[in-house]
Amino acid sequence: MRRIPPLGALRAFEAGARHLSFTRAATELRVTQAAISHQVRQLEDWLGVSLFERRGHALTLTRKGLEYLRELTPVFERLSEATTRLSEAEQGPLRLTVLPSFASCWLLPRLEGFRALHPGVELHLTSAAELWDFLDDRFDIGIRSGLGRWTGLKAEPLASEGLSPVCSPAVAKKLRSPSDLVKVRLIHDTPKDGWRRWLDAAGVKGVDADKGLTFNDAGLVLQAARQGDGVALGRLLLAADDLKAGRLVQPFPKVLPNDFGYWVAHPRPLSSRKDVVLFKDWLLAEARVTSRAVGLPARE
Incomplete structure (x- = not known):
């Protein structure tokens, strides 16, 4: 018989430990901060060990908590990847949210090249200037200008400016x-x-x-x-x-x-989804070609 704690408590701990903040964990999991705190306490009682040291509003991991996080994070990543692979057969179009200027001046003139390479990938593009909130699940990929710091999203440098x-x-x-x-x-x-x-x-x-x-x-x-x-x-x-x-x-x-560069961002669970990988790889290759043409340093 497998000895597994309540999965909700495990998710609460993993998110809280990764952020070192119950508030940010609550935002990610779309629950209240009190719910995260309660579930973490429940997990500590179930395990019989302390996972966090609490000093006011500051959180640090105990040695046991750090060891547990190192074991849990790859497990959750594998679960996410398995779920993504399972859903790929049912996935719809790849939904993009792109800055209006980037879309009109750079992306749209090049999209025919992507369609020629990958005719089976359907794209839905929305032009929007607002910062992409990772809780907004209407989109799969966003292209934005900034410093690449978007909580809950995996952001990769696309091009300098x-x-x-x-x-x-x-x-x-x-x-x-x-x-x-x-x-x-x-x-x-x-x-x-x-x-x-x-x-x-x-x-x-x-x-x-x-x-x-x-x-x-x-x-x-x-x-x-x-x-x-x-x-x-x-x-x-x-x-x-x-x-x-x-x-x-x-x-x-x-x-x-320009301190701000262009970034391609997506929710971490989509990292291995086939159409996301295909589009992102194509996008990065095209951006490198353009950057060389105008003498801009490549983003690594």
Whole structure:
């Protein structure tokens, strides 16, 4: 006869130990903090050992608790993978949530390549700028800009981003040096301090970095630059296709690194699902090609 504690108590302990927080464990498991605490106490009573040291609101694992966590985590991962494999036969489309600018400027022009490689994978794409809450189970994969810190999601670096002036070839003819930017309209993305930081890094004085056009979408910034409305501080990854086609040019070589990069994120239980793996591998390969084309460092 197997000696197995209540599974709910095991889940509560594993989540609480992994986060070192009953509050975050409760959020992950969609129960109350009191329920997590009660189940952990129940498990400790069942085992006859203390798993946590509690000092006010701070939690640390005892030696026994740490040993138990090391044994339990791979067990839960195997259970998750087995469940995912079992459900693959019944799985529906791969549901994506993607930043609007990334979708329109970069992803959509490349999706036909993925369809040609994997015609059996059906994609449903939603364009959204909001941060993806891991409790929102409408999606399987999200592509977002940030630092990759999303609780409950496995986030992998997709591409770095750099900021550099871009404009139409006609506007570029007016620019012999960065100081000539005083003659043209500056087009801003948000946050609006990008131009100021680029001008400071390039040592340019006398250009009012606050004047010009401001858009809250990087795709609209590039569209305005293509139309000849001024010089945009463009995100080079998103501008890659326009630069290659000659619709935009980069009049000055100075690139301002952006702390925020692009990330592909998904719930950890989906790590081994076939369509998730296929799409993610294709996405990473395409991003590496684009990054090399515009001189951005590859994300590892």
